Amino acid sequence: MSLSTGGSFPPTQWADHMIVWGKQTYVMGIINATPDSFSGDGLQTGDDWIERAVARAEHFVVEGARFIDVGGESTRPNAATVTAEQEIERVVPLIRALRACLPADVIISIDTYKAEVAARALDAGASLINDIWGLKHDPAMAEVAHKYSVPVVLMANMRGYHKHDIVSDVTRFLSAAIERALAASIPWEHIIIDPGIGFGVTPEENLTLLRRLGELRLLGRPILLGTSRKSTIGKVLGGLPPEERLEGTAATVALGIAQGVDIVRVHDVREMMRVVKMSDAIIRGTFPHSEA
Numbered sequence: 001m002s003l004s005t006g007g008s009f010p011p012t013q014w015a016d017h018m019i020v021w022g023k024q025t026y027v028m029g030i031i032n033a034t035p036d037s038f039s040g041d042g043l044q045t046g047d048d049w050i051e052r053a054v055a056r057a058e059h060f061v062v063e064g065a066r067f068i069d070v071g072g073e074s075t076r077p078n079a080a081t082v083t084a085e086q087e088i089e090r091v092v093p094l095i096r097a098l099r100a101c102l103p104a105d106v107i108i109s110i111d112t113y114k115a116e117v118a119a120r121a122l123d124a125g126a127s128l129i130n131d132i133w134g135l136k137h138d139p140a141m142a143e144v145a146h147k148y149s150v151p152v153v154l155m156a157n158m159r160g161y162h163k164h165d166i167v168s169d170v171t172r173f174l175s176a177a178i179e180r181a182l183a184a185s186i187p188w189e190h191i192i193i194d195p196g197i198g199f200g201v202t203p204e205e206n207l208t209l210l211r212r213l214g215e216l217r218l219l220g221r222p223i224l225l226g227t228s229r230k231s232t233i234g235k236v237l238g239g240l241p242p243e244e245r246l247e248g249t250a251a252t253v254a255l256g257i258a259q260g261v262d263i264v265r266v267h268d269v270r271e272m273m274r275v276v277k278m279s280d281a282i283i284r285g286t287f288p289h290s291e292a
């Protein structure tokens, strides 16, 4: 096995950050500033939630996470929507606290599809936008990414779409998202793509996407994969609940890396870092791994 595109993207550089692609897979630890996230990891309960969230993020970084993804709204199917004001109240104080505590080379990303939330989060210390609507939901989002000169994760989101062939549909969504980014003068080097596992996609379609992830490399940008604890894993494993989906998540991470994934977004950083290191050693020949 070998990755023909390994290392073929130029590094992504912005402000004080640089990400070199291809030599290793990066881990993005999930910090949900919510009371209701699907897998029970939501932290926004009780008076001390910011302290608990910072402590979890610090652990993630010690365990090897290079990215910390902060979200203030659960986007699981049928979750309650949250206003931009509520979302800002949740994420801004947390991002300020994280930026003050975490090492400078850790990248804090803001998981939102609302431009106003993204802008406030970037002001507070985030330096990457993770948009589950690929710059489509809020027309002002592309402008924010351009103005702040930060990279953006463009996730494919099939909610409300009529699908024909899931890999072609996701590829088409992502091509259009890349066009939106380029039209707003977001540099090519600032674009990261994501197939959007579980967003308007049936379990069978999720499995097809995971089987054919490598085809997304034709779009020419680094790929982020978010499978952690998701319902398709529970279904395949006979109805296991989110807290029992660790090994299933590990399989998706390893097989994603074998097809060229560059970042994995996960809840269980310690365990998935081990999967990443082992997969990188086999697939990329990266050994020892720089995230010790």
Ligand SMILES: Nc1nc2c(c(=O)[nH]1)N=C(COP(=O)(O)OP(=O)(O)O)CN2
Pocket: 030, 032, 034, 036, 037, 038, 039, 071, 073, 074, 075, 076, 111, 130, 131, 132, 153, 155, 194, 196, 197, 224, 225, 226, 227, 265
């Ligand atoms: N780029 C990207 N972003 C995401 C993705 C994903 O696959 N890719 N999945 C999510 C769902 O997971 P989370 O644990 O945050 O659940 P929640 O929506 O219930 O908070 C939320 N955000």
Ligand SMILES: Nc1ccc(C(=O)O)cc1
Pocket: 038, 074, 075, 076, 077, 197, 198, 199, 229, 230, 231, 232
């Ligand atoms: N936001 C999301 C949360 C969870 C899932 C899933 O479990 O499939 C999908 C989307």
